[in-house]
Amino acid sequence: MQKFEFVNFSNVNITDNFWKPKIDKVATKTLAACIYQTETVTPRIRNFEKVARKKGEKHEGIYYDDSDVYKALEAMAYSLKTHPDSALENKADEWIDKIAAAQQPDGYLDTYYTLGDISKRWTDIEKHEDYCAGHLIEAAVAYYNTTGKRKLLEVAIRFADHIDSTMRLANRKWFSGHEEIELALVKLYKVTNNDRYLKLADWYLSQRGNQYYTYGTNWIKPEYWQDLLAVKKQTEISGHAVRAMYLYTGAADVAAVTGDKEYMGVMQKVWEDVVYRNMYITGGIGTGGTDEAFSVDYDLPNENAYCETCASVGMVFWNQRMCELTGESKYIDVLERSLYNGALAGLSISGDHFFYDNPLASNGQHNRREWFGTACCPSNIARLVSSVGNYIYGKSETGIWVNLFVGSNSVFQFGKTNVKLNMQTDYPWNGTVKLNVDLSKRTKFNLYLRIPGWANGEAAPGDLYKFSNYDKIPVTVKVNGKELQYTVENGYAVIEREWKKGDVIEYTIPMPVNKIVAGNQVKYDAGRIAMQRGPVLYCVEGADNKDGVWNIIVPASATFTTKQQQILTEPVIALEGEALSAMPSADGGSVAMQKRTVTAIPYYAWANRGNNEMQVWLPVRINDIKIGYQTKYKDGGNY
Ligand SMILES: [Zn+2]
Numbered sequence: 001m002q003k004f005e006f007v008n009f010s011n012v013n014i015t016d017n018f019w020k021p022k023i024d025k026v027a028t029k030t031l032a033a034c035i036y037q038t039e040t041v042t043p044r045i046r047n048f049e050k051v052a053r054k055k056g057e058k059h060e061g062i063y064y065d066d067s068d069v070y071k072a073l074e075a076m077a078y079s080l081k082t083h084p085d086s087a088l089e090n091k092a093d094e095w096i097d098k099i100a101a102a103q104q105p106d107g108y109l110d111t112y113y114t115l116g117d118i119s120k121r122w123t124d125i126e127k128h129e130d131y132c133a134g135h136l137i138e139a140a141v142a143y144y145n146t147t148g149k150r151k152l153l154e155v156a157i158r159f160a161d162h163i164d165s166t167m168r169l170a171n172r173k174w175f176s177g178h179e180e181i182e183l184a185l186v187k188l189y190k191v192t193n194n195d196r197y198l199k200l201a202d203w204y205l206s207q208r209g210n211q212y213y214t215y216g217t218n219w220i221k222p223e224y225w226q227d228l229l230a231v232k233k234q235t236e237i238s239g240h241a242v243r244a245m246y247l248y249t250g251a252a253d254v255a256a257v258t259g260d261k262e263y264m265g266v267m268q269k270v271w272e273d274v275v276y277r278n279m280y281i282t283g284g285i286g287t288g289g290t291d292e293a294f295s296v297d298y299d300l301p302n303e304n305a306y307c308e309t310c311a312s313v314g315m316v317f318w319n320q321r322m323c324e325l326t327g328e329s330k331y332i333d334v335l336e337r338s339l340y341n342g343a344l345a346g347l348s349i350s351g352d353h354f355f356y357d358n359p360l361a362s363n364g365q366h367n368r369r370e371w372f373g374t375a376c377c378p379s380n381i382a383r384l385v386s387s388v389g390n391y392i393y394g395k396s397e398t399g400i401w402v403n404l405f406v407g408s409n410s411v412f413q414f415g416k417t418n419v420k421l422n423m424q425t426d427y428p429w430n431g432t433v434k435l436n437v438d439l440s441k442r443t444k445f446n447l448y449l450r451i452p453g454w455a456n457g458e459a460a461p462g463d464l465y466k467f468s469n470y471d472k473i474p475v476t477v478k479v480n481g482k483e484l485q486y487t488v489e490n491g492y493a494v495i496e497r498e499w500k501k502g503d504v505i506e507y508t509i510p511m512p513v514n515k516i517v518a519g520n521q522v523k524y525d526a527g528r529i530a531m532q533r534g535p536v537l538y539c540v541e542g543a544d545n546k547d548g549v550w551n552i553i554v555p556a557s558a559t560f561t562t563k564q565q566q567i568l569t570e571p572v573i574a575l576e577g578e579a580l581s582a583m584p585s586a587d588g589g590s591v592a593m594q595k596r597t598v599t600a601i602p603y604y605a606w607a608n609r610g611n612n613e614m615q616v617w618l619p620v621r622i623n624d625i626k627i628g629y630q631t632k633y634k635d636g637g638n639y
Contacts, residue, residue, distance in 0.1 A: 003327025009389030016407030182250025245314025329491025
């Protein structure tokens with residue numbers, strides 16, 4: 001049923017001016033920040049050392065803190081693949097020794113219970129034991145794939161065996177309070193070829209919907225952790241956004257291996273519920289501040305948007321899997337939106353500050369931080385950026401899919417022939433993509449070039465967002481300078497050809513500035529527009545608009561043009577246009593409209609120049625201007 005497989009990032013050498021500097025920055029800055037916070041500032045590594053010392057010392061921090069160590073290790077493993085660094089590898093080995101020393105004789109590994117009351121282990125579903133195990137497994141698989149070293153993999157296998165015996169083989173009434181282990185077990189299955197782990201992943205999925213556990217709090221209800229219905233009966237998104245993303249990613253992974261069509265059927269419905277009714281224009285998800293959860297349909301407030309960085313990372317994971325299962329490009333449209341906007345905003349340009357929640361409007365109080373008490377987001381964005389090569393190419397026996405446009409070199413095998421593909425582009429700032437083919441002998445294969453939904457008049461799949469100005473300018477494909485007629489399949493331009501050395505494909509995707517309007521059901525965006533160019537969503541920030549951001553009015557007739565701009569070390573394409581300002585008179589008794597020039601910058605790049613106001617959705621008329629600012633929680637949510 002799988003149409004193609006995504007090419008692993010380790011086979012994609014990224015060379016462009018957009019992602020490569022970010023991957024380099026993760027290697028040099030972000031990982032250093034994660035390591036410093038994990039072992040020096042906070043007690044995360046210390047907890048493992050305490051277990052090994054066996055001196056009855058107490059656990060420090062929060063019960064899920066082990067997971068941040070594992071996720072940082074996973075990011076280190078990806079980075080080591082593209083940026084070999086013996087000091088970093090030594091640090092990873094040092095951590096792995098400490099983790100291995102904290103494993104119990106029966107395979108159990110969780111510093112919270114081992115330093116606390118071990119007799120209470122596996123009794124409280126909210127305590128994230130399987131979530132931590134999942135991140136351990138992901139780190140172990142990543143580190144083994146990069147270095148060939150098995151130590152952490154053996155630790156993960158022993159823990160997974162312990163869980164399998166304790167849970168599945170014992171018919172335990174249990175499910176994962178925070179999903180994650182499901183997708184991790186599929187990775188463990190693939191690296192070990194032991195179907196015990198695939199069965200355990202499937203077992204975890206099958207346990208939901210029984211409501212084994214009820215909680216005394218008023219916000220942990222069965223739907224909070226997707227336990228209201230069996231996974232195969234779920235059709236609507238509910239509850240904690242990150243948990244939901246990891247659950248459906250795991251279900252898609254199991255379905256891809258087992259061919260289980262029931263998972264696929266329901267996931268398409270859930271996906272539509274997310275994208276058609278519950279997704280921000282940034283590709284972010286999750287409204288609630290207290291429970292980090294989905295709200296009712298269309299409840300998408302801008303100042304109070306939660307849009308946890310991890311939830312956007314989860315959208316990237318899930319949409320990749322959905323595309324792999326169906327071969328349809330609409331999933332990459334969503335993946336691209338979440339990646340370039342909702343997720344990337346989680347990381348500062350300097351590489352060492354992080355957003356947890358990503359609102360779409362701010363009065364200037366919202367800033368990235370060095371770290372968080374609950375520190376899931378920093379290492380999550382680090383592992384995503386360092387492995388972003390995972391989302392570019394797909395391959396089947398008969399074709400190559402180009403899903404994202406990122407300057408890179410990759411090699412594909414057809415029979416005994418190696419096909420070297422070199423992609424050159426200034427994407428996301430420019431829609432011209434050049435592909436050079438190099439191969440030893442003439443070879444037939446299909447090339448599938450994704451036609452982005454936004455290049456086809458679709459702001460996002462469904463009716464939630466629409467372009468208010470769209471002039472159809474078709475994408476064009478030239479091979480060796482000659483324009484080709486192409487067919488379209490599942491949202492990809494298909495080029496069937498016998499390729500020869502030196503063939504050059506020029507793919508041109510027009511990138512006008514598009515204004516977006518939200519469906520009437522989204523009351524927060526009523527009478528407002530947002531702006532997008534290519535995959536990049538824009539916002540207005542105080543740093544570029546000294547006369548204020550909350551008083552800007554963008555009349556329907558206003559047009560915006562592009563200009564080069566430098567934001568710290570980041571060269572971007574900014575937008576500039578004539579708009580209006582609503583300025584109160586000196587006595588405050590009236591409002592005058594003044595013409596002004598407004599600059600909009602990529603949303604992901606905001607909040608890098610000090611405290612600033614920001615808005616994504618701008619009013620078209622004075623009636624819709626909103627004076628003042630209200631927020632139900634200060635500077636983020638419950639982290
Ligand atoms: Zn997070």
